[in-house]
């Protein structure tokens with residue numbers, strides 16, 4: 041064993057430190073928004089959206105977007121039960137009701153049929169999270185949204201680099217949100233982005249993002265409504281510009297790490313990794329292994345084994361409806377069952393081949409030591 045293997049850490053080169061130093065030295069006064077404006081323009085163009093607004097977090101981007109839709113008390117917002125708590129927090133802050141639905145066994149993303157079953161006259165939005173870089177079934181979800189007259193929103197916090205056909209994750213719904221938290225493929229430390237191609241919606245979010253002061257407002261220090269202050273700093277945006285310049289390389293390395301795990305772990309029967317449906321590209325933010333129920337391998341055994349090997353592997357998101365503040369939705373069978381037999385694997389850019397081998401061999405040893413041998417598995421795997 042040769043030292044701890046962390047879960048994630050960003051790839052920071054001389055380019056990022058040079059841009060950050062430039063912003064710190066020169067990005068004030070008349071230049072105080074230069075990197076922000078540039079990051080928004082270049083990020084929107086990379087994603088294929090007409091407009092982008094940089095924020096202090098992905099959560100803030102989602103909060104402002106939902107507020108711009110006028111979502112509030114009495115409204116329902118549908119989202120997957122398998123999610124990070126950040127996706128539901130803004131719904132709760134706005135006083136609306138989250139409606140948790142199940143995910144698909146293959147993609148771990150929201151099940152369109154379950155969405156359809158939960159639509160009501162009070163449904164005001166469908167939030168689609170592309171979990172761990174896996175893509176949700178966008179054709180079905182967008183068609184459903186159109187038929188129901190309900191906007192589809194993409195939480196693409198984990199899906200930079202993922203593509204559905206020729207569209208990038210985040211560019212297909214009314215708006216998409218991204219996170220640039222230090223664990224993400226592209227980071228600014230903390231930070232996020234809202235993207236949209238709807239000009240009216242953009243203006244609405246822009247006003248909200250500036251404490252409710254509309255563009256062109258000539259009266260100084262005058263707010264037309266109560267808005268938000270979820271802005272990204274120029275120094276963070278400078279780091280973002282450098283990361284975006286390297287985005288192809290950053291995504292390619294994440295994909296390479298996932299591919300290496302896939303090859304090394306294929307010796308194990310009954311292990312499922314992030315899917316890449318035909319016609320899609322998985323940005324591979326978080327390589328995740330899910331064991332078939334017949335293997336008998338549990339999250340707890342995986343956590344114990346990785347902790348003993350000094351490897352920082354993490355649990356699959358608990359279903360949000362299992363949190364104390366929500367009503368239990370155990371009937372979301374996949375969302376409740378998958379986390380108990382799954383684990384997220386380390387995947388930072390600078391991981392060596394040796395690190396990947398060590399993680400894979402640890403996982404294989406845990407599975408062989410703790411797992412059941414079931415003849416049905418070799419047939420189903």
Ligand SMILES: Cc1ncc(COP(=O)(O)O)c(C=O)c1O
Nearest residue numbers: 097098099124126197219220221
């Ligand atoms: C699915 C999902 N949604 C939203 C967020 C929120 O992003 P942030 O941490 O930048 O607020 C995250 C970030 O971890 C996430 O993974």
